[in-house]
Amino acid sequence: MSTDKDDKFLPAPAVQRGAPTHPISLIISAIAFYWVASLSVVFLNKTILSGSEFKFPYPLFVTLFQLVVALVLLVVCGHLGKRNRTFSMIPPFEFDLDIARKIAPLSVVYVLMLTLNNLCLQLVEVTFYQVARSLSIFFNILLTYTMLRQKTSPAAMLACAVVVLGFFVGSYGETNFSWAGLWAGVGSSIFVALYGIYVKKTLGLIDNNQWRLLHYNTAISIVLLTPIVLLSGEVGEIWREIWFLGDLGFWFLMTVTGVAGFLINTAMFLQIKYTTALTNTISGTAKSCVQTLLAMVFYQNPITAMNGFGIFLSLLGSGLYSWVRYAEMQRR
Numbered sequence: 001m002s003t004d005k006d007d008k009f010l011p012a013p014a015v016q017r018g019a020p021t022h023p024i025s026l027i028i029s030a031i032a033f034y035w036v037a038s039l040s041v042v043f044l045n046k047t048i049l050s051g052s053e054f055k056f057p058y059p060l061f062v063t064l065f066q067l068v069v070a071l072v073l074l075v076v077c078g079h080l081g082k083r084n085r086t087f088s089m090i091p092p093f094e095f096d097l098d099i100a101r102k103i104a105p106l107s108v109v110y111v112l113m114l115t116l117n118n119l120c121l122q123l124v125e126v127t128f129y130q131v132a133r134s135l136s137i138f139f140n141i142l143l144t145y146t147m148l149r150q151k152t153s154p155a156a157m158l159a160c161a162v163v164v165l166g167f168f169v170g171s172y173g174e175t176n177f178s179w180a181g182l183w184a185g186v187g188s189s190i191f192v193a194l195y196g197i198y199v200k201k202t203l204g205l206i207d208n209n210q211w212r213l214l215h216y217n218t219a220i221s222i223v224l225l226t227p228i229v230l231l232s233g234e235v236g237e238i239w240r241e242i243w244f245l246g247d248l249g250f251w252f253l254m255t256v257t258g259v260a261g262f263l264i265n266t267a268m269f270l271q272i273k274y275t276t277a278l279t280n281t282i283s284g285t286a287k288s289c290v291q292t293l294l295a296m297v298f299y300q301n302p303i304t305a306m307n308g309f310g311i312f313l314s315l316l317g318s319g320l321y322s323w324v325r326y327a328e329m330q331r332r
Helices: 024-050 059-080 097-123 127-133 134-149 152-172 179-206 210-231 234-241 249-275 277-298 304-332
Strands: none
Touching: 024 059, 024 097, 024 127, 024 249, 059 097, 059 210, 059 234, 059 249, 097 127, 097 179, 097 210, 127 152, 127 179, 127 277, 127 304, 134 179, 134 304, 152 179, 152 249, 152 304, 179 210, 210 234, 210 249, 277 304
C-alpha cells in the first residue's frame, strides 16, 4: 500500500481483480517484438548520431524528431482504424487535460530515458553501451523497494551484486572511455527501471489501454521536450553546421529511425503489459548480449580482456537474477 509521500509522485494504481494469465506464445511474441525493435533502434540511432556519412550529433533534436514521427503514426493509424480492421486496435487520437495532468510524470520519465539513452549512445561504443546501462536491475530493486515497498531476496541481491561488479570492471577496462557517456548510461538505467513501474501504475487511468496511454505519453513528451531543444542551442548549431539538411537521404534515414522509435515504444508497452516490469528489465539486459556481439561484427569495436570480462559479469549476473526471481515465483 502506498504512503502519502509515494502518492505525490505516482498516479493512483488501478484496482485489479486478480493477475491475468497470458498464453506463453503471446508472452514470447511480445518479448521477441521488443528484441527486434530495440536492436533496430540502437543501431539506427548509432548510425544517425555518429556512425554514417550523415553524422548528426544532436541527441535532443533526434529524440524530438522521433517523437513527432511517432505521434503522426498514432494519429494516422487511429484514423485508419475507423475504416480498416488491420488498424482497429489503435483508437482515434484523444487528449483530455485532466488525464494528461495525471500521466505527465510518466512522460517526464520517458523524455529523460530517451534523451539520456541517445546521449549515451552518441558518446560511447555500442559494446560499452551495454555496460554503461547495465545497472537497470540494480535501480529496479532500489526503486521497487523505495516506491512500492517490495523487498528483494538475498539471492537476488547477490546476483545483482555480480551485475554491479561487471559494471565497474567493464568501465575500468573500456578503451574509449567517456565519463559523460558513462553517467548518461547510469541516468538512462535509472529511468528505464522507473519507466516500467510508472507504466504499470498509469495504465489504470485509461482502462489499461496501452494505445491510449501512448497517445498521451507521446503528445506530452513533445510538449516537454520542444522548449528544451530550443533552449539547448541545438537548432541554431544544426542550421549553421550541418551541410546535408537538403539531402532527402538524410531525412529518409531520420524518418526510418523515428518509425523504429515508434515500434520500440509500442514494444515496451506490450512487453510490460503481458509480462512484468522486472521481465522488461531482464529482457532488455539479455538482449544486450546479442547487441554486443552484433556491434563487434558490424562496428569492429575494440574490446579489452577486462572490458570483455565486465560484459560477461553483467550478463551472468542478469541471468542469475532472472533464474532466482523465476524460482521464487514458482514457490509462491
